[in-house]
Amino acid sequence: MKQISFATLAETGKKRRTKRERFLEEMEQVVPWAKLIALIEPHYPKAGRGRRPRGLETMLRIYFMQQWFNLSDPGMEDTLYDVPCMRAFAKLDLFDESMPDETTILKFRRLLEQHRLMAAIMNTINEVLEGKGLLLKGGTMVDATIIHAPPSTKNESKQRDPQMHQTKKGNNWFFGMKIHVGADVDSGLVHTVSVTPANAPDVSQLPKLLREDDRAVFGDKGYVDNRIKRAARQAGVFWGVSLKASAQHKLSGANKRFNRKMSSIRSRVEHVFRVIKRQFGYSKVRYKGLAKNAAQVFTLIGLTNLYLARRAMLT
Template sequence: MICAAPMKQTTFASLAFDRKKKPTRRERFLAEMETVVPWAALLAVIEPHYPKSGRRGRPPMPLATMLRIYFLQQWYALSDPAMEDALYEIESMRRFVGLELADDAMPDETTILKFRHLLEKHGLSAQMMNIINDTLEARGLLLKSGTMVDATIIHAPPSTKNQDNKRDPEMHQTKKGKQWFFGMKIHVGADVNSGLVHTVSVTPANASDISQLPYLLREDDRAVFGDKGYVNNKLKRLARKAGVFWGVSLKASKPHPLTGANKRFNHKMSSIRMRVEHVFRVIKRQFGYTKVRYKGIAKNAAQVFSLIGLTNLYLARRALMR
């Protein structure tokens, strides 16, 4: 039977922590996440791949503890060594994962690293994102009517001063406006009603936004909204032929400047699709994910899937708590 983090006997340090008068922002946030995360379903999908206790060697850490530690890393942008230190230093984090400083062994950075590799090896991050979205859909928070599409660039280290004397070959540079960026790009398809993400694609930064559009739409979508990066007359004609509303902003050209009606249309479409920007705000500002942490697209994509799932829960937390 899979259960949440086990209850521990209260220590004197915990009693002193309990007596403080004001709950911190971290405590309030973790209490909300404790309530809205579908723990049982997520643990169930990981459990078949998680090592079992054997007769020899040290028994593995409880699965529920390791999953909670992994989520803490995503919420607070902590590396494996920083996460190990945080478990020793921060009482609210220890409580969230179900560990007592005086009684329990703290997982070291290697244990934390191995759990992340387990998720990457078996593609469990994408499965967890799908489970979270299934939960949101069951609660009526993720509807199937229309999709907003957008993309954002995540920076990668451009320096060649490393062991290989070169940049990550799976990352690429791209020009946005008059500025060059090096890294990867997150493409999302979000529900037009709730703003929650239902589909994700991760590519090198030089992949065009329009190249990922077919992968971000659902079969039963009746409308699509996007910025000027998704202008494509062929797709526009196909969408209208299929009865799908094409809400992509119009782009001006030198011989054909935008008319007043065109500008009003763009303004109206922008007011609809602006909700998709909330997803990137949470990922970059709330969770601090502005730069890739690992080499290669696959490892970073696994983290992105986790971040998107947790972002959906964060954005829908008040509705879920009701």
């Protein structure tokens, strides 16, 4: 057993737990640590003659806290020194060992990117949720959201990120990328993710977001496509995409009632974006290029699924 320092012992005697502490206690219980560690371990550096690598579980916990609290590498290093409950969650003690520095944190993330482990992390989490009966099959809700990228050209290359693009939504222009998700109708948990520049039409990603055994599809007007609609109906799939009015064809009262009914069903998929943008603070890209940002999105989606399913898992 590791000896507990006096400072850590004093922290455990607090009478009131903060929201951050309660959140970390819940995540401690619902994250499938053993499966994720087994997934990463074959790619993790082994101890040799050189500098001994940090413990894999500690680095994974630090990486997850970066996603939950939207922290940069330097910000995460400072937080480990400043916030006792986050230090304890990473299984570190201030008086026993130095904290992992920002370079160590960066190298761990690059290891995950190099071996494409972020998507595997999301899939592993989904497998656990499916095994517990929390991620079901039968129908899919599709939706997309825009994540902003810096539009400024005041940088070394004097240009914006060439892999990001601008798009018009309503009367406003947005520059960045777009997250497309396919979520389970019953649970609201995401099973498939696609990341594109912001100017990609929502309907272009629809075939990628559906599962072969889906018997129903729900989406907003951005997914109107008569060709896909006919193919779905021929396959016996319920088409729950909202109807779109045109200059020649106005929506009837029945059409509007259908749209309201479909909107009430697919509205659950918006909870995913609320957690990512408001709970985890991910509303602006952190890296340059689609690949690095898409890798982070995979991790965020997996952790969002755990957050949305945490109460069912705890009970």
